Structure formats: C-alpha cells, structure tokens
Amino acid sequence: MNTLTALPVLLPFIAAGVSLFGLPPWAERAVSTTTLAVVLAAATALLALSHARGPLVVHVGGWPAPAGIALVADRLSTLLLTVSALVALAVLLFAIGQGTAEERPGAAAVLHPAYLVLVSGVSLAYLSGDLFNLFVAFEVMLGASYVLITLDARESRTRAGMTYTIVSLTSSLLFLSAVAFTYAATGTVTLAQLTARVAALPEGLRTVLGLLLLTVFGIKAALVPLHFWLPDSYPTAPAPITAVFAALLTKVGLYALLRTQTLIFPRDGAWVLLAAVAVTTMLVGILGAIAQDDIHRLLSFTLVSHIGFMLFGLALFDTAGLTGTILYMVHHIVVMAALFLTAGLVVRRTGTAALHRMKGLGAPSTRIAVLFALPALSISGVPPFSGFVAKVALLRAGISEAGPTGYALAAAAVFTSLLTLYAMAKVWNAAFWGEPDEVRGTPVADSGDWTGQPRGTRRGAVLMLGSTAAMAVTGVLLAVSAGPLARVAEEAAQDLVHPQPYRSAVLTEEEP
Template sequence: MNILVALPVLVPLLAAALSLTVSQVPAAQRVLSLLVLAFIVVVAGVLLVRADTTGPVVLQLGGYPPPVGITLVADRLAALLLLVSIVVMLGVLVFAIGQRVTDTGRASTTTAFHPMYLVLCSGVSLAYLTGDLFNLFVAFEMMLSASYVLMTRHTTADRVRPSMTYVIVSLTSSLLFLTMVALVYAATGTVNLADLSHRIADLPGGMRTTLGLLMVVVFGIKSAVVPLHFWLPDSYPTAPAPITAVFAALLTKVGIYSVIRTQTLLFSNAADWNFLLAVALLTMLVGALGAIAQNDLNRLLSFLLVSHIGFMLFGLALFSVLGLVGVILYILHHIAVQAALFLASGLLTRHTGTASLRDMCGAASSYPLVAFLFAIPALSLSGIPPFSGFVAKVALLRAGIEVATPMAYLVTGGAILTSFLTLYAMSKVWTSAFWGRPRPPVPDPDPSDTLTVGTGRTSPAMLLAAAGMVLTGLLIAGSAGPVSDIGERAAGDLLARSPYRQAVLGTGGGS
C-alpha cells in the first residue's frame, strides 16, 4: 500500500515522457493525459481513506532509514489537498482540450502542452507529499519550469513581458529558498521535516526566529502575500483561460500549504502570531481594494485571489484547532472556486471578445448559462450562504473570536470587511458584464473557424468542465460536515506534531 504514495509523482512524469513520443498523434496525448489524471484522482482518494483510518502513509525511497533517504508522506492534510487539486486539474484539462485555442485565437495543439501539464501535476503532487525541504524545493522548480512553458506558449510581446516578471520573481524566491535550505542544513545537519521538528527546537531562539521568518518570506512570495504579491496580477491574466485557472487554483495554495506545514511542524507558536495576523489583514484589504479598482475582469479576479490568501494566513496565525480547520476548509473552497471563476471568465471573454468590464454588457440575456456558471462561485467567494465560502469563513471568524485577543478581533473585523468588499467587486462585474442591453456580436473574421475568441461559440467540453468546477465547489459545501471532521483531525495532527514524527521516524518519533 505504501508504494501508492510515489504514484502521483512518478506516473505523471513517465506519462510526460510517453506523451512526447506520441506527439504526432494529438488524440493519443489527450487520452493519455486524461487517463493519468483520472488514475491519480483514484490514488489520492485511496490515500485519503488510508491516512484518515490508519494514520500517515509513508514511503522511504531506496529503503534508506530516515532521516537519510528521501521520504514521501501522505497524511490527512496532504492527501485531502492532493485529491481536490487533481480533481481540479482534471477538470481544467477537459476545458483546455475543448478550447483547443489560446485566448489569442491561435491553435494550441502543440507537443508542449500535455507533457508540461503532466510535469506540473507531478510537481504539485511532490510538493504535497515530500517529507524534506530539499525535495520541496525540487517540487517548486518543477512547477516553475512547467508553468513558464504553459504561460508563454504562442508568445507575443504583451505576454512575454509579464511572464518574464513571473519568472524573475520565481527565480529570486528559488534562490532564497535554496539559501534557506543550506542554512537549515548547516544549522541542524538534516533537511528531513520530521527530524527538523526535533533539531530546530535545540537552536538558539534568534536563529529559530530568523529561519522561521525566512520560510515565511520564501513561501510568501510563492503565495503572493502582500507586499510580495505584485507579480501575480500582472502575470496570471496574460495566460490562456485554462492555464490561468489552474495557476490561480493551485500554485498559490501549494505555497500556503508549505507555510502551514513548516510553521506547524518546525516551530512552536503557543499563542497567536501577531506579525502573521498583521500580514493577513494587510493582504486581505490590499487585494480587495486593488480588485475594486480594476476594469479588466481577469486582473480583478487576480487581485481577489491575493486578497483571499489573507484569510488562510489569518487561520494559520491563530494556531488553534478551529483556526486550522478554517484554513483547510478555505483552501479546499478556494481551489475549486478560483478555477470555476477563471473558467467562467474564459467563457465570457470568449463570447464577448474582451476582458474589459466597460466593453461587456448584457451577457446574462445572451449567455445565461455562462452567467449562472459565474454567479455561483462569485457568491461563494463573497461568503454568501449556503455556499462553501460561507462555511469556511464562519469557521475562521469563530476561531478569531475564540482566541479573544485585540489583534485577533481586529483581523476578524477585517475579514468581515473584506467579504463585503469582495461582494462589491463581484457586484461590479455582474452589473458591468451581465446586466444591460446586449452588445452587438463581435464580427467573425473567419466563419469557418468555430473556435476563435469572440465568435460566441464554445465546445460542450468547455461548458462541461466549467460546470464541473462549479459542482465541485457545491459538493464541498454539501459535504461540509464530513470534510470538517477530517479537517479537525488533520488540524489536531498538525498541532500535535507527534503523529507525523512517529510515522516518519518510527515509534516515539525520535531523531
């Protein structure tokens, strides 16, 4: 059973290599990618059941004893996030296959997409499952390499410039990451997370604080935490709709997962962390106010993505079981909702031929299904009951009130204000893009082309994929009880730390 932990990392890599060998048969590439992701969904489901019933599933690669060898660990948190992430990747892949073109209207049936998408899947899986800091670095580099190729396909000057910003910032954070790994190894003699949880406790207080803050900065760049967020609103909107959707849904969440894993396992925070609470409040408000100021739909959604990273930092900074339950629920909700919003945005811009809110009008009467597919995740992101965003926000607000410190109360109030600002931003989109008299149809330069942006034509696969993402968000809300129970057990494990240590290092969790 333990070998299953390696499959989400290994199988997509092997499939990526195989996909290159069948590059002259696009149908074979598509079928291969779909089958691989469907298989990983099944594996992730099995790992979640196993981790929840019998404890973390651990694989020591090469048979080396810990902490010497490479360790893969699927505990409740990693398995749960892996399952939802791969479900979203599968849905976005269906959308991309149905679209067949980028948002510039050029053909996208090239050999690069499917291999790079599978490498991205492998990198996301490795980030969740790795048990050491160095392979977490490797996972981020895999995601960076794949995401840059996916972002810059069919390059234009308008796309390359923001993409270069994305790469430069990512490489800078990678250098900081590698420096942090070197410092950790120099100070402790290990990079194994379970072993580090013992050894970091023996370091002087100043060194522990420095390493903890360095990790927050490194993963804060990856997560687009304010003030390290400037690259995201410029980079994501330039990519094709399905690429933007998968980036928005997953890449920042992997960064947040890394913050959660390292801060709970390696550092002891008996009380709420006021510094992180302040960063969370700043991220919420700056992102929401930035969204309100936007006229471009995709930039507006990108700023809201930044804003709601603050909610996840809020729950983590409280360092309570209820706060971490709220974080877990919020990550699951946000993965599905962000993917659904960007896919619905892709459908809308495809019909209207523009992402400018000033140039959109009357889409609700012309494209009612697209309006419905946008409205549901928009309400969920705003925290309107009974959607998944409401469930997650209630858990976070309860956690903030229970902590009962002045800073926690302040950030709780900021979270409520941010929810209203999000609702205002979504109302702005609705009144600009969906209400009013329908605009004249965009001229079709090539009537024989059924897939060009602005023609008002979409494939059934695109609509099905967008609907599937909306349904995923609804299922998370509908199963809030069982998911909260798993989240509570996962949060208890994170704060206790002993289940992870014992699973990796053996009985007693010693080093």
C-alpha cells in the same frame, strides 16, 4: 499500500515522457486525461487510507529517512492533493475544448507534457517529507509553469513570463539559502527531525530561519507586499492556464507555509506578525480588485486578497484556526478555478476582458451567468455556499481567541467579504446586465451554440461548459458535505498541532 504514495508523482512524469514521442493529438489527449483520472483515483484512495491508518510513508530507493527521501501522505496532504487533482483534470478538459494547444503551431506538443509535469510537481510538493525535495518540487513547477504561461508567445505573455520567472527564481535562491542554513544549523532537512532539532537552537536563530521561510513561501503564495508579480503574470496566460495557476500554485505555497510553520516552528499563541500580514493582504488585495477594469486582473487581486483568509487561521496557531484555514484552502482551490474558467467563457463570448466594454457585446447567457454566480457568491461568503462555511469557521476561531488579534482578523475578514461581494457585483453588472445587441447596434454572429462560435466548435464548447459546470457544482457539493469535510479538516488540523504521529511514521528511530 504505502507504494501508492509515489503514484501521483511518478505517473504524470512518465506520461509526460510518453506524450513527447510524437503521438497524434487524440492520443495525447487520451494519455493526459487518463493519467489525471488515475492520479485523482490514487489521491482519493490515499485520503481514505491516511484517514483510517494515519500517515503513509514510502522511502524512495528503500533508504529510510533521514538518509533517504521520504514521501509522506497524511490527512492534510492527501485532502489537498485530491481536490487539486480534480481541478487539474477539469481544467485540462476545458483546455482541450477550447483548443489552447492550437493557438499556434507546435503548441500541442508542449501543452500536455508541460501540464503533466506541473501536476507532478504539485503532487511532490504536497507529499515531500523534507525541505530539499520541497525545493525540487517548486523548481519542477517553475519550469512547467513558465512553458505554460508563454504557450502562445506573444510579447505580453513573454514579458509576463519573464516577470514570473525572475520573481520565482529569486524566491528559489532564498529557499535554497534557507535549506543550506537549516542543514548547517541542524544537520538535517527532514521535516520530521527538524521539529526537535530546531527547538534546540537559540531563539534568535530560530526566528531568522522562520522569517526566511515565511518570506520564501510568502512570495510563492503572493502575500502582500510580496504579491506584485501575480496580477501582472496570471492574466496574460490562456484562460485554462490562468485557472490552474490561480487554483493550485498559490495554494502549494500556502501548504508549504502551513506545514513548515506548524511542524518546525510551533507556537503556543497567536502570531501577531502573521496576523498583520493577513489583514494587510485581505484589504490591499480586495481594494486592488475593486480598482480594476480587466476581469482577469480583478480576479487576480481577489485571489491575492483571499490568501489573507488562509493566513487568518494560521496566525491563530490553534486547532480551530487551522481547521478554518484548511476548509478555506479546499474551498478556494475549487472556487477560483470556477471563477477563472467562467471568466474565460465571458471573454470568449464578448471578445474583450475590459469590463467597461462588455455591456451589449453579447446577449447575456443564462448558463454562463449561473456558472459565474455560484462561485462568486461562494467567494463572497454568502450563505449557504462553501465560502460561508469556511469563513464562519475562521470567524468562530478568531472570536474564541478573545484577544485583539482575533477580533482584528475577524473584522478584516467581514469587511473584505463585503468588498468582495461588491467586486463580484461589478463583474456581474458588466458581463450579464448589458443592453441587448440590437439596442447597441452590434449584431452577434449567427451561431448555434452559446459561445458565439461557429457551429463546428459545438463539441469543444460543450466540453468547456461541462468542465466549468463541474467546478461550480463541486463548490456547491463542498457546502452540502460541510459536516464530513469539517471533521476531516479538524482532524488534519489536530495532526498539525500534535505532529508526533507524523514524526513516528517517517523516522525509523525516535529522534532525541
């Protein structure tokens, strides 16, 4: 069954190659959706198997670690992989319904291969068992994401794509330097071996390596003050591309930070530096969101802000804090996808992303309003939604830490949640609380569907609505299944705190 571990990485790559052979549009769509459905099924099976048996390892080419490449599926990686595959499938269906590939001639031949390569890179990042292949995974995602962010090559998107690429390449150079320094100091880049070998290094060298990796993954996860590229890049992409970037790419950076800091640089107590970064990220991000008039930039700054919640639990460096972080990551992947997809529906209906211009441009849609309200209330931490469940776990961990670090994190989290609710109310007031069009004198084009589009696009409109609804409902289901999900998250957190099973599964011989 361990060979199943390689499927989420290999299958999208193979399907991307197949889709380059000039398939008709319907065949491209069938290949992409079927591939992602199989990846989702494989990820779900891996989650069940890793939960029952412990970490699953496949040694690529039959070469055991550390000489060979190891793909490792444990509770944490498979949980995030499953949720990510579900979101990737839903967003692809939205893109098909919207007709993203038809925005310009020739884009149809690019969208599906690039999207599949992106999913393969995400899967490789989650499953990679060594630092170098984690670097490779980020480069795969970078190449695919640059193609997707410039899919409709207007000037603004090309400029944003260049900003995104330059920042990503800078972090990649730092990452490659970190890999080289780590190998020079320890003689290995296998994560399972680095646990013991890094511990034997001088304290100063350990600190430098830890801070270097924190900087690398901090850029990729958009931690403040390394976040500036995200609000300038994400809002320019097509709606489904922005949604999948917001849902997955920053979370992959956070996963890498979570994995390396707990496995390679374990701590016995709270990390004050990371706690300060978490508080700063929460507050700067949400204050930036409140100041925005563009709905996409507002949601992008909200995304940055809530990265701080995931740093909250990691900064505590205990099982309770890490449990809260894992819960928040699962919640955030789903909810951010739902919010950005809904924003795409709002902009498509009103014809503008500017909040001050939305009022009265279209009759408020009850369906879209509900789809926005569910994830908006969740991200704000309103009970009984999944955001409330994850935030309660974090707050309990912070208070139980019973120190100034924990209390400061908890206070910042509560304040940020209140400001998030205000930011979501700002969008609601603009998009769904406007005056009727007949009062403003702006008639809506005659149309039989809820998007304000011609009747011929009804099928695509239904697909867009359905995929967005699937994400919103998934967010609700996360709250309904909070008990079992919390148990899985707690066991994954315990695996991070006690990594011996991970090390034993990867290494054929016990490392001294």
